[in-house]
Amino acid sequence: MRAVQFEQTGGPEVLHVVDAAVPEPGPGQVSVDVAYTGVNFADLKARAEGYRVPALPYVPGLEVSGRVRAVGAGVAGLRPGQQVAALTAGGAYADVAVAQAETVFALPDGVDLRTAATLPTVLPTAHALVHEVGRLQAGESILVQGAAGGVGTVVGQLAKAAGATVYGVVSSAAKAEYARKHGYDEVFVGDAFADDARRATAGRGVDLVLDPVGGDTFRDGLAALAVFGRLVSFGNASAAEPWRVGQQELYPGATTVSAFSILTLAQTAPQELRAVADRAFRLVADGTVTLPVTAEFPLADAAEAHRLMGGRGTTGKLLLRVGGTG
Structure with a gap:
């Protein structure tokens, strides 16, 4: 089978196609x-x-859509030929990928394979940030870093559906x-977002900040919080x-600070991640959320x-076409 791997870390040029065992x-x-x-910043x-990366050479990639090829011992509820989306622990840049059964999801009706490839990392991450970890309530406000990226695109829609006022931060x-x-009511460009958020909320600050950046951005996110506000770090x-x-x-x-990592949760609490x-x-199947490719x-x-992704000019979701829909 084909796989894309790298033998040493470096720029995009270290990626190349090899013939690998299935x-x-x-x-x-x-x-x-x-x-x-799906292509994610974690791959970069x-x-x-x-x-x-546990060892080199390494095949990157964390999420796929496709059809079940085979199931291992003890796997129930999945069968060869079934259309699925899956979160992997690497190895997704290939014709065949392997995942733990707990992170393989049968596709809801109406979700095709191309759409499904956008879901395994972004959708659960966004949902957890807004609801399970961020606990956003109707009438509250949220400030999202990377509002035009994959997670940011979904968070904007989820937060708006939850009845929140939604602020975003982008670079252009x-x-x-x-x-x-x-889904965003107002979007701030550049590094002065804490002041922008204060102005937009008449000095109060926002109830929830989502931060995948860290460093100075994390500290400025704390400065943008209202009394009793929450910040969730997810990168x-x-x-x-x-x-x-x-x-x-x-x-x-x-204020409260918490954290979320979908890859860590997949290892420590896969059943919670599955829920x-x-x-x-379901929110994709019913049309509440869309994530443009x-x-x-x-x-x-x-x-x-x-x-392209490394140039920080992308929006929405990037995909690699492997087998397509055939």
Whole structure:
């Protein structure tokens, strides 16, 4: 089978297609004939920095859609030929990928394979940030970093559906226009978002901040919170020192900081992740949420997909076309 791998970390040029053995599912696992693979920022961090790479060479990729190829011992409720979406622990840039059965999801009616490839990481992450971790309520306000990205696109729609006032932060005017079309009431461009959020809320601040960036952005997010506000960290795209916050920062506004990682939850509490994913997938099936595919590349052009995403000019979701719908 074809797979895209890298033997050393570096720029997009280290990605190349190889002929690899077809993986077989072990106990509790499922193999999938891949139709589409989602491209995520975590893939770029794996390639560039070795993020969550256990050994080299390594095949990146965390999410696929396709058809079940085979099931391992002890797997119930999934069968060969069934259309699914799956969250993997790597290895998704390939014709065949393997995932734990707990993170393989039968597609709801009306969801095709191309759409399904946008779902396994983004949808549960966005749902958890807004609801299970962020606990957003009707009438509250939310401030979202990366409002035009995949997670940001879904969060805007979920937050608006929950009855919140939705503020976003982006890096360009073009991204701001995109975000306003996907649930955002107001979008701030640049690094002065804490002041912008204060002005937009008449000095009060927002009830919930979602931060995938870390570093100075994390600290400015705290400054944008209202009394009793919550901040959820779900990444460290800045590669800054891991955040530290204590009583001195939290006592004045009685604020709360929490964190979410879908990859960690998949390892530590897969059944909880499955419950979140089931709730999130239903919102796609009923039309509450859509995630536009804004760029699609053949598997062999994975490096081009990485260059595009690495340029920080993308919106929505990027896909690799592996087997397509055939």
